[in-house]
Amino acid sequence: MIISKDINQALKILQNGGLIGLPTETVYGLGADALNINAVSKIFSAKGRPADHPLIVHIGSAEEMIFWAENIPDEAWILAKYFWPGPMTLILNKKSHVPDIVTGGQNTIGLRVPNHPMALELLKKFGGGIAAPSANRFTKVSPTTAQHVANDLKESVDIILDGGTCEVGIESTIIDLSSKNISILRPGVVTSENLKKVLGFDVPLATKSQIKVPGQHEVHYSPQAKIILAQESEIPVLTDQLNKQNLKNIKVWSSDKNNLNEMAKELYQQFRNADETKLDVLIVIPPPNSGIGIAINDRLRRAAKNL
Numbered sequence: 001m002i003i004s005k006d007i008n009q010a011l012k013i014l015q016n017g018g019l020i021g022l023p024t025e026t027v028y029g030l031g032a033d034a035l036n037i038n039a040v041s042k043i044f045s046a047k048g049r050p051a052d053h054p055l056i057v058h059i060g061s062a063e064e065m066i067f068w069a070e071n072i073p074d075e076a077w078i079l080a081k082y083f084w085p086g087p088m089t090l091i092l093n094k095k096s097h098v099p100d101i102v103t104g105g106q107n108t109i110g111l112r113v114p115n116h117p118m119a120l121e122l123l124k125k126f127g128g129g130i131a132a133p134s135a136n137r138f139t140k141v142s143p144t145t146a147q148h149v150a151n152d153l154k155e156s157v158d159i160i161l162d163g164g165t166c167e168v169g170i171e172s173t174i175i176d177l178s179s180k181n182i183s184i185l186r187p188g189v190v191t192s193e194n195l196k197k198v199l200g201f202d203v204p205l206a207t208k209s210q211i212k213v214p215g216q217h218e219v220h221y222s223p224q225a226k227i228i229l230a231q232e233s234e235i236p237v238l239t240d241q242l243n244k245q246n247l248k249n250i251k252v253w254s255s256d257k258n259n260l261n262e263m264a265k266e267l268y269q270q271f272r273n274a275d276e277t278k279l280d281v282l283i284v285i286p287p288p289n290s291g292i293g294i295a296i297n298d299r300l301r302r303a304a305k306n307l
């Protein structure tokens with residue numbers, strides 16, 4: 001495994017069926033040629049991910065949607081126009097030539113044009129789709145630097161393109177457009193307010209029972225340290241209680257409520273630091289539950305569940 005900025009070298013590895021660490025604006029992906037079944041199967045073993053979990057296919061432009069998807073509704077083109085390249089994944093009905101391994105056997109496919117100059121250049125040169133889940137081991141925290149990918153996946157990835165620290169820091173908003181009931185499967189920094197502005201109607205957040213695919217409601221994004229969500233005023237009593245349970249190495253992370261972009265960007269780094277500094281407990285003061293706060297709280301709740 002090498003960490004590099006050499007896009008042409010990554011391109012060669014991709015074309016030869018290898019695995020690449022792919023920088024995007026959200027989190028790093030673990031990428032392979034989406035039409036090479038053998039290459040895609042390596043993603044599942046490197047991550048330790050169950051085979052029925054569908055992958056997102058990253059493409060270089062909105063026009064490429066028609067290669068992968070059929071019955072594309074107008075809403076998809078509108079969303080693509082406003083939010084691509086960007087932190088938004090569209091779930092559409094797949095074309096029959098798309099390999100089952102990419103979609104986990106679903107008849108739908110997730111597509112995204114990432115907004116990162118290295119990813120876009122690589123996609124342009126490659127010309128095809130790059131299947132890429134987040135480049136972490138299954139159920140662990142998504143990576144936001146090249147070094148995180150190296151720490152997690154070691155020799156199971158051939159090259160990691162170093163594109164710096166991810167600007168967004170949490171995974172893309174996933175929008176299901178595969179039926180008439182358009183819904184948000186995973187909240188992200190493209191918020192329901194953003195969607196309403198361009199579509200003209202409310203897009204509801206899917207409830208647990210509506211989500212047909214795995215990967216969105218198990219314990220995810222979890223560090224080793226306990227994550228506890230608490231309000232500022234609760235912290236003295238909580239700290240006392242934890243100390244009595246012999247949990248002494250405690251940190252409180254409160255971020256600027258007026259800068260939730262920054263909080264999203266830092267979130268997974270905080271989780272990783274918690275483990276590196278062997279914290280017993282990371283107490284997080286959650287942001288208000290609106291706008292980007294909804295996506296941050298979604299990740300915080302999942303992390304906090306793993307007690």
Ligand code: TXA
Pocket residue numbers: 024026027028029030053054055056087089091103106108109110112114132133134135170171172174185213214215216
């Ligand atoms: O920001 C992101 O989306 C990052 C970067 C690398 O693009 N990728 C990412 O991938 O978060 P992953 O595999 O960790 O999460 C993708 C989610 C999974 O929860 C999966 O279930 C869902 O997307 N997904 C993919 N294809 C789907 C489909 N056809 N139908 C429903 N959900 C799908």
Ligand code: MG
Pocket residue numbers: 133134142
């Ligand atoms: Mg993931």
